[in-house]
Amino acid sequence: MNRWVSSLRVEGNINMPDYKYVARGRDGTKQKGTLTANSRGDLADMLKSRGLTVDTTTVKEKGAGGLKSLFAQRVKTQDVLIFTRQLAVMVNAGLPLLQSLDILAEQTESEVFAKAINDIASAVEGGETFSDAIRAFPRVFPELFVSMVRSGEASGELDNVLVQLADFMEASAELKRKIKGAMTYPVVAFAIVILIALGLIIFVVPRFATIFSDMNAKLPASTQLLITISDVLLSPQILIVIAGVIAGVIGLRAYNETDSGRFNLDKIKLRIPIFGLLMRKVAVGRFTGTLATLTRSGVPLLQALEIVESTAGNLVFSKAIREAADGVRNGESLADPLARSGEFPTMVTRMIGVGEKTGAMEIMLFKIQEFYDSEVNALVDQLTSLLEPVVMVFMGIIVGGIIIALFMPIMSLSSIV
Template identity: 45%
Template sequence: MKVYLWKGKNPKNRTVKGEMEAETPEQVKSSLQRRKITSVKVKEKPKDILENIAMFQPAVTETDVILFCRQFSTMIDAGLPLLQCLEILYSQQENPTFKKILKKIKEGVETGETFSEALGRFPKIFDELFVNMVEAGETGGILDIILRRLSAYMEKMAKLKKQVKGAMTYPGITLAIAIIVVAVILVFVIPVFSQMFESMGGALPAPTLIVIAMSEFVKKYIVFIIVGIIVAAIGIKKIYNTKKGRIIMDDMILKVPVFGILIKKVAVAKFTRTMGTMMSSGVSILEALDIVAKTAGNKTVEFAIGDVKVGISEGRSMADPLLESGVFPSMVCSMIAVGESTGALDTMLGKIADFYDEEVDQAVKNLTDLIEPFLLVFLGVVIGGLVIAMYLPIFKIASVVA
């Protein structure tokens, strides 16, 4: 089918326009006439020369997928057929990248694929967790409920990511600005003072000599310093991308003071939220553990969840292997043990997730409160130290003159 742009007059004689997929312009005119739109002008939509270049196309965001879930669940709940829901969502989608994906999903369902199979062809947009839950919803005839749960789950996970990113953004930006300011002072400001002191002659104080030496070093080797930082960053990234390197670095991250505690709380919140959502949707516990382990985001946590899966396969409870891992707090393990004994594990996991969402909120606040004064002191000491070191000779001259 081709895409046509149309323009016409509605029953109130107001100009309206839009676009429509059809085989011919006559089909567009016929469809618009049924909607009582007159004086119709139709032309084929010109092709975008960049539409096949991925880097120039907008990405599909979490918000797009969440909105898709919300709207889909509402339409399914209202009794609309699956294909009609996909047709409506496709026609209303504004993101061109997501629109193409929805079109392929619709075509897949039309050719006999299940909805979950059609979604599974786009793992970057719909991950394994999403596809498995949709499959469980199709099998159980509760697709609308599953999609509603998925959208709620994704909204909470998006909030969790936003909190962690927010906690890291402020110190990161402040530190970057501090480094730029110090570099500018050392490369451009200190040499001016250095030339002035040379013309005056006489011995300079030790702090001033140290700062001048630092300035000369940075000015001389600035290119090598920048290249070194870039090479180090690339090297760390390459090490992290190796299996052994990631295991070591992920374990180190969890042991970092303050920040490591935040990461652990995020891991607990994510694990309990995902497990609770999947189990309440009818996914088996072993399958859910397998998916949760893959989406953990930290190798130490992934191995801990893997041990739980092995333990359950051997007939053990979930709580004991979690406690033995040392990653999950004893309180969490105790609550999971209670959930297992009462047969309400999915509900208990949801309660733990809600509790740890609040814990993450508090941990982010504590981290921000701790970092703020530290950064202020750091900036004051570094920049203030540079300024004082350069003004010491001037103070000395002033005292001699006095």
């Protein structure tokens, strides 16, 4: 019943809606704009005729307020993962795709995702392929997902491809969870230390400053510095500092929105000690794992490289992958342009080169992914064990230093008495 209601809604939207799109030119530059088209497929054809490849498309809502888009619900990765695994089981069991989608739409707890599945089911019932139907939801099903599903449809192994997708998504989510978990403790601890320090400086130090002033005592340099910091934080001039910080953050975000700005910032990230090494290992593992998963499912190498470029997560690596794709397009092996980029370790490019020569590149890519996943896990464990004592020492120095600076004058006076 829900699907029929959804179907009516989709047909109403097809009446020449406006689409906001993000597309890439042949040189890799991004372009944004709005076009009116009958469907996303027509929009893709229109942009293709202009030499553009679609990255994302969204229907431009008419008369929608800003609050609606601000509080729009998103589909969780975990929901998509469960959907993919369950759909693979149903298709493998011989259940028709349309019936499987209806069942999954009823089972999902997310209303937003249920509506999306209903729209997909309606599109499939209307004659679209499953891959074309899910392509209409780029925020839920990225291009990697769509391409692999399309390959599975062409080969008649949709269920196997869905299992591969679910495994890939699960591994990626697990790695992201581990990295996020390792970073959560130090970030929270540092935030607590800063809040405690600010609380002491703003509320406690002024009271001690008054006592010291009444005693007319000569203060140690550390105590005087602490009182000066407190006076600055409580003075009206601090608003200028705060405004400057906010302006700096806004300017940095605006700079990061430009292609050159984000590229330069991504380059800086890769040079940060320890964390840069971690990001580089994650990027190499993601590249090899995604490329291996795509090629195993039957996606052509050039198309797979285009997808991997968009999922690299770092523009420095995106550029290296784009240049590698250009090299492959011009008849080179994949390993050579990757080696020239300087972003991939020698071991990686040589293993890929051996894989190309022996016809076992997919196996080599998975081996590289396994190696770098283990490297990332080991580095995250080392970071966790290293950061815990560092955070504790930092807390002791900051909080202990403030307390010692406050009580030094009192101890000096008591010793004189």
